[in-house]
Amino acid sequence: MSVPLPGSFTYHAIDADGVTIHCAVGGDGPPVLLLHGYPQTHLIWHHVAPVLAARHTVVLADLRGYGDSAKPAPGAGQPEYAKRAMARDQLLVMRALGFDRFGVAGHDRGGRVGHRLALDAPGAVSALAVLDIVPTRHAFEHAGKEFGLGYFHWFFLAAGNGIPEHLIGADPEFWITARMNARHHGGTPFDPAAVAEYVRCFSDPAAVAASCAGYRAAAGVDLEHDEADAGRLIAAPLLALWGEHSFVGRSYDVLDVWRGYASDVRGRALPGDHYLPEERPELVAAALGEFFAGRR
Numbered sequence: 001m002s003v004p005l006p007g008s009f010t011y012h013a014i015d016a017d018g019v020t021i022h023c024a025v026g027g028d029g030p031p032v033l034l035l036h037g038y039p040q041t042h043l044i045w046h047h048v049a050p051v052l053a054a055r056h057t058v059v060l061a062d063l064r065g066y067g068d069s070a071k072p073a074p075g076a077g078q079p080e081y082a083k084r085a086m087a088r089d090q091l092l093v094m095r096a097l098g099f100d101r102f103g104v105a106g107h108d109r110g111g112r113v114g115h116r117l118a119l120d121a122p123g124a125v126s127a128l129a130v131l132d133i134v135p136t137r138h139a140f141e142h143a144g145k146e147f148g149l150g151y152f153h154w155f156f157l158a159a160g161n162g163i164p165e166h167l168i169g170a171d172p173e174f175w176i177t178a179r180m181n182a183r184h185h186g187g188t189p190f191d192p193a194a195v196a197e198y199v200r201c202f203s204d205p206a207a208v209a210a211s212c213a214g215y216r217a218a219a220g221v222d223l224e225h226d227e228a229d230a231g232r233l234i235a236a237p238l239l240a241l242w243g244e245h246s247f248v249g250r251s252y253d254v255l256d257v258w259r260g261y262a263s264d265v266r267g268r269a270l271p272g273d274h275y276l277p278e279e280r281p282e283l284v285a286a287a288l289g290e291f292f293a294g295r296r
Contacts, residue, residue, distance in 0.1 A: 004046040004193045008053070009060075013068075016092035022068035023061040023093060027053025030126075031099040032292055033090060034060045037108020037131075038211060039176050039202055040275075041067030043194045044107060047281030052289060059097060063113060064089050065210025067201050074213035081213040082221045083136075087117035091124055103292045105129035107277055109214065112136055115261075116225070118234045126295045129239040129288055132248050132274050134257045136218055137226040150247040153179065157215035164212050165205070172202045180275060185245040187272050187279035194278070233263045239291045240267030241284065246274045 009026035024042060032052060036044045042060035049058045062069040063086055072080045079085065090113065094102050103126050106114035111130035118125040133139075139147065148155065157164050168175045176198050180190060201207055240258050242248045249269050258265045270287075272279040 004043065004191050005060075006050055009049070009058075012097075014093045014096045016064075016089040016096075019064050019072065019089055020070040021061055021064065021089050021093050023059055024049075025057065025059050025097065026050070027056050027058045029056045030292065030295060031057045031059065031094065031097075031102040032288075033094060033102055033104045034058060035063065035090065035104065035106035035110025035113055036060075036066070037106070037110050038214075039179060040194075040198050041201055043067075043197055044275065044277050046191065046194055046278075047188070048277050048285045048288065051281075051285035052292070055289065056103075056292060057099075059094065059099075059102075061090060061093055063110065065214060066207060071204070071206040071210045073206075074209060074216075077221055078213040078217040079221060081210060081217045082225065083113050083116040083217070084120060084222075084225055086113045086214075087120055090117060091121050094124070100124060101126050103127045103129070103295055105131070105288055105292075107131040108133060108274070112218070112222075115234070116222075118236050118238075119229055119232065122235045125236045127237045127239070127292060128234060128262075129241065129291055130258075131240075131276050131284070132242045132246050134248060134252050134254060135226070135261050136222055137230070138252075138257055138260070140219070140223065146251060147247075150251070154215060154218070157212050158219045160216075165208050168202075168208050169205055172208065173199045176202055183246065183274035184279055185243065185271075185273035188281060190275075190278055234261060235263060237264040237291075237295075238262040238266075239287065240265065241276060241287055242267070242269055243272040243274055243276055243279075244269040245272060248274075
């Protein structure tokens with residue numbers, strides 16, 4: 001089937017120190033890296049990327065374990081799916097494409113990878129945009145009943161003994177569409193071609209195992225890395241966007257939280273729920289275009 005990206009974007013398979021990362025590149029100008037979240041692929045940006053490509057070189061990458069990127073078998077402790085490892089993949093991808101300094105925008109898991117990338121390679125990240133998240137460490141430290149009910153998948157996917165892998169693997173299409181439809185509030189409908197691609201990619205048992213490993217890492221090794229960096233602020237300017245109807249929008253003072261993790265924070269709520277690049281693409285593209293304008 002055809003994917004909903006214009007032909008001006010070209011696809012690449014880039015070796016990031018032994019891990020093949022699948023990405024699309026288009027446009028011209030200062031580089032911007034776009035990172036997706038769970039359970040999608042780079043195609044979550046299919047409305048936004050062509051708009052940004054009018055003034056930027058846009059790189060849309062599948063995170064390791066997702067889409068058509070490599071899916072290393074998870075080991076004990078899930079170090080293969082630590083955000084540090086995933087961030088390094090993307091740094092190597094951008095270097096391979098000739099970019100030593102670039103902007104980053106990440107939704108959901110991709111925002112957490114971007115957060116770690118900005119901490120681990122501050123000289124590479126000129127600006128960071130995070131969509132509908134607060135930092136992982138803050139979320140776990142302030143988790144209660146509402147978090148457990150609203151974000152139950154954090155705990156379900158981190159469960160052991162193969163439980164989430166088995167249950168999701170029995171009907172991945174139901175799991176994906178149920179999660180996405182439950183977190184959509186008006187706006188642009190999901191593109192059926194993009195959803196079909198999410199289902200295709202997530203029907204691979206290795207993708208399910210990798211994504212579960214990523215959530216286990218978030219509750220384990222990622223927290224260890226975050227604790228080691230407690231009090232250290234992101235140096236790059238940070239834009240936070242969130243859905244006014246999302247759990248994040250309802251539960252946190254998003255800008256105040258991020259000011260505990262970054263030195264230069266701005267942002268706002270958008271009318272929508274969690275999947276803002278698909279639900280409110282015109283607003284996301286405008287906000288990112290303004291934020292990244294002139295940054296090198």
